[in-house]
Amino acid sequence: MPAAPPKPKPQHAPKAPHEDAHFMASKPARPLRILAEYLHPLAQLKREGIADTIVMFGSARIDSRETALARVTRLKKVNVKKLSSAARSKHRSAMHHAKSLLEMSGYYEEARQLSHKITSWAMTLGPKPHRFVVCSGGGPGIMEAANRGASEAGGRSVGLSIELPHEQFANAYISPELSFNFHYFFMRKLWFAQMAKALIVFPGGFGTMDELWEMLTLLQTGKLAKDNIILIYGRKYWDKVLNWKAMVHWGTINEEEYKMLQFADSVDEAFDYIRAHLEKYHMDVDPSFLQAY
Numbered sequence: 001m002p003a004a005p006p007k008p009k010p011q012h013a014p015k016a017p018h019e020d021a022h023f024m025a026s027k028p029a030r031p032l033r034i035l036a037e038y039l040h041p042l043a044q045l046k047r048e049g050i051a052d053t054i055v056m057f058g059s060a061r062i063d064s065r066e067t068a069l070a071r072v073t074r075l076k077k078v079n080v081k082k083l084s085s086a087a088r089s090k091h092r093s094a095m096h097h098a099k100s101l102l103e104m105s106g107y108y109e110e111a112r113q114l115s116h117k118i119t120s121w122a123m124t125l126g127p128k129p130h131r132f133v134v135c136s137g138g139g140p141g142i143m144e145a146a147n148r149g150a151s152e153a154g155g156r157s158v159g160l161s162i163e164l165p166h167e168q169f170a171n172a173y174i175s176p177e178l179s180f181n182f183h184y185f186f187m188r189k190l191w192f193a194q195m196a197k198a199l200i201v202f203p204g205g206f207g208t209m210d211e212l213w214e215m216l217t218l219l220q221t222g223k224l225a226k227d228n229i230i231l232i233y234g235r236k237y238w239d240k241v242l243n244w245k246a247m248v249h250w251g252t253i254n255e256e257e258y259k260m261l262q263f264a265d266s267v268d269e270a271f272d273y274i275r276a277h278l279e280k281y282h283m284d285v286d287p288s289f290l291q292a293y
Contacts, residue, residue: 017029018032033183033184034184034187037182037183037184037187037188038187038190040180041160041180041191044177044178044180045158045178045195048130048156048177048178049127049128049129049130050129050130050133050156050158050178050195051129051130051131051195051285051286052131052132052133052195052196052197052282052285052286053132053133053134053135053158053195053196053197054118054122054132054133054134054135054196054197054198054199054200054274055135055136055192055196055198055199055200056111056114056115056134056135056136056142056143056145056146056199056200056202057136057137057142057199057200057201057202057204057208057211057212058107058111058141058142058143058145058146058201058202058203058204058208059104059141059142059202059203059204059205059207059208060137060139060140060141060142060143060204060207061101061140061141061205062101062104062105062107062108062141062142062145062202062203063101063105063108063141064105064108064109064112064144064145065102065105065106065108065109067105068098068101068102068104068105069102069105071098071101071102072095072098072099072102075091075094075095075098076095078091104203107142107145107202107203107233107234107237108141108142108144108145109145110202110233110266110267111142111145111146111149111202111233112145112146112148112149112152113149113267114149114200114233114267114270114271115134115145115146115147115148115149115150115153115157116149116150116152116153117149117153117267117271118132118134118149118150118271118274118275119133119134119149119150119153119154119155119157120153120154120155121271121275122155123153123154123155129285130156131285132197132198132278132282133150133155133156133157133158133178134146134147134149134150134155134157134158135157135158135159135160135192135195135196136157136158136159136160136174137159137160137161137162137188137192137207137211138159138160138161138162138170138171138174138179138180138181139161139162139169139170139171140169140171142202142203142204143159143171144171144172144173147159147171147173147174148171148173150173151173151175156175156178157173157174157175157178158174158175158178158179158180159171159174159175159178159179159180160180160182160188160191160192161179161180161181161182162181162182162183162185162188163181163182163183189211189214192211192215193214193215193218193223193224196228197228197229197278197281197282198228198229198230198231198274198277198278199215199228199229199230199231200231200233200270200274201230201231201232201233202233202234203233203234203237203238203241212230215230216230216260216261219260220253220257220260227277227281227282229262229273229274229277230260230261230262231262231263231264231270231273231274232261232262232263232264233263233264233265233270234265235263235265236265238263244258244261245258
């Protein structure tokens with residue numbers, strides 16, 4: 001009789017689908033990735049006892065006063081007379097830009113101070129749960145200032161970072177256990193809105209405006225609670241960039257919708273308004289926080 005064929009060796013069990021990195025990065029697994037970007041922050045924020053947030057938006061390109069001043073000082077030390085004509089022109093452009101950033105750095109310092117004040121006050125409400133925790137987009141600029149102010153007050157803060165080809169990293173002042181990274185912009189925006197009781201919008205560019213318009217639309221359409229605040233900080237900047245009243249004039253929004261916006265030009269003005277509003281409408285913990293998911 002012919003010899004029996006060799007017995008095949010046992011195979012290693014294949015990876016479970018959620019452990020298969022190739023599958024998880026594929027198009028068919030996109031719903032799983034989206035769901036993970038909802039469930040992971042949800043579980044972590046509940047685990048850390050975060051009941052609600054105060055979101056602070058603003059440009060990633062606004063530096064601290066110290067950084068902006070150092071840039072201007074460095075450029076002033078250049079001996080312009082020894083530069084070529086093209087180099088002098090480039091230097092003038094760089095100096096103009098540096099001086100603009102130095103002027104704008106005041107907003108960084110004010111965001112930092114406002115976050116400090118909000119956090120110091122919120123900490124007096126106790127840790128079970130943590131109330132009105134400052135939340136930013138997790139990156140540099142105004143986002144860093146928001147997390148920095150909270151850290152300097154001895155409090156915790158949330159960072160909702162986003163994967164981008166450039167300009168984005170998790171700043172050093174976010175509480176490590178409250179630092180999240182998103183691939184999908186719409187899931188990141190969901191978490192900006194989900195727990196926020198107030199949104200403070202500092203000067204910014206396309207990204208800041210995108211977030212502002214989305215939140216205004218949610219408030220206008222009742223998808224955000226009507227007693228939530230949208231506070232525009234820095235009319236000197238915003239009134240040059242956007243003509244709010246023109247929308248009323250042309251009938252694209254009405255007076256009641258315009259009144260959804262609140263404005264402030266100083267740290268004390270912003271803090272006093274936010275604190276009074278929170279004390280009036282939001283001191284009770286959201287019952288959904290106490291429910292088991």
